[in-house]
Amino acid sequence: MAYKITLTPSGHSFDAPADETLLNAADQAGFKLPYGCSAGACGACKAKVVAGEVDHGSSQEHALPADERAAGMALMCCAKPLSDLTVEVREVGALSGxxxxxxxxxxxxxxxxxxxxxxxxxxxxxxxxxxxxxxxxxxxxxxxxxxxxxxxxxxxxxxxxxxxxxxxxxxxxxxxxxxxxxxxxxxxxxxxxxGSFFLREDSARPIILLAGGTGFAPIKGLVEHSLHKGYTRPIHLYWGARDKAGLYMDALARRWADEHPHIQYVPVLSDATADDAWDGRTGLVHQAVLEDFADLSGHEVYACGAPAMIDAARQDFAARGLPEDAFFADSFTFATH
Structure with a gap:
């Protein structure tokens, strides 16, 4: 059996089989929705079910807490339709083609x-x-x-x-x-x-880039792309690691800041050792952002790292006025087998 899925505000609609996730069904119909891990763990594909019922499947509690589920939120990579649906979600046109x-x-x-x-x-x-x-x-x-x-x-x-x-x-x-x-x-x-973690190039908002550990990898791609395109939107790059060795491309980040006036770089160590001889910022990297910005309402944030960092940043930055649609995240989940 298939159900009719209507996306708002675009008004696009498509049919989704009862045994198909909404993310897959939308993709097969040619509509690109935000997503990250595709395993119910990162929350990047979270959307609001305005009308209808879904089976939440393997959605994980930390990515979709009980209160959000009760409020109608669902993870598109896990949710399957139990009826016709209306879903409020931002489509990602840049991924088309x-x-x-x-x-x-x-x-x-x-x-x-x-x-x-x-x-x-x-x-x-x-x-x-x-x-x-x-x-x-x-x-x-x-x-x-x-x-x-x-x-x-x-x-x-x-x-x-x-x-x-x-x-x-x-x-x-x-x-x-x-x-x-x-x-x-x-x-x-x-x-x-x-994935749908990429720079929204149609915005003029100042950018905060938040990286934890090897979360620096996609952040590096964003900065290199921005420089290649000649964009001069203010960029505030915060990179957190346990110790100095964890800032494995620190010299590159410092060079960006030295050569480009619109880029600021703030490295942060959470467990600096005596051998690090560190005189820079310490603590949690997202807390460093909070220390520097009392109001985030006019910014965009691109965050990449461990789920705990992403979840804390999303919550605490929202409390500082960051709009929900201005927080983009790539949450790293690790598999051992």
Missing amino acids: IPVKKLPCRVQKMERVAPDVMLLQLKLPASEPLQFLAGQYLEFIRPDGSRRAFSIANAPHRNEFVELHVRLVAGGEFTTQVFETMKEKDILRIEAPL
Whole structure:
């Protein structure tokens, strides 16, 4: 059985089978909705069901708390229709026309930029260039069919390769493979581009970029794209890490700030050691933003990192006036198997 789904405010509508998620059904109908992990964990695809009923499926509590569920919110990547629906959601027109491809790639370069961070460069087939938006991600398709997602760290004008920043996760099978057995010239398989984390170029609002750890990867892509396009919207980049080694491209970020007056860079360490000899900002990176901005109502925020950081930033920034539609996030979820 299929139900009629109407999107508001666009007025677009499509049919969705009862056993299909709303995100997949919309995509098959040619309508692009915001999304991130596609596993009910990040909250990027959250939307309001204005009329009708859904099965929430595997939505996770931290991404869709009980009070939000009771208020009619749902995660489009998990929710399936139980009736005709009207859903209030922002469509993402910029994703239209960008094909998602499954491609082989070759490991071109491996560089350990921190004790637990590996920079990978993947060479793509010359006959199949990859079109993507800065900030999107890819998934490795492993031989057993399982997948691992990593943000693309370069801007799309440099699409002869794809750059990734892979952090070693304790007990993580894939990241252990990257650090222990992977070698240059290995052939891997990917699907890309994925996700709706990208720069909204039709806005003139000042930008706050919030990165935690290797959440710097898509943020780097956003900055490089912005510079390539010649945009001069004020950018305030906050990068948080446990220790100084975690700021594995600190020199690059400082160079951006030195060379471009519209870019400010604030590194923040949460667990600096004596060896770090750190005299900069300390604590939680999103708290540093709160210390610097009493009113966020005129800004846009692009946040990337651990779910706890994303959730705290979303809540605390909203309390400072940040509009709900001005917070864009890429929440990292980690798989060990």
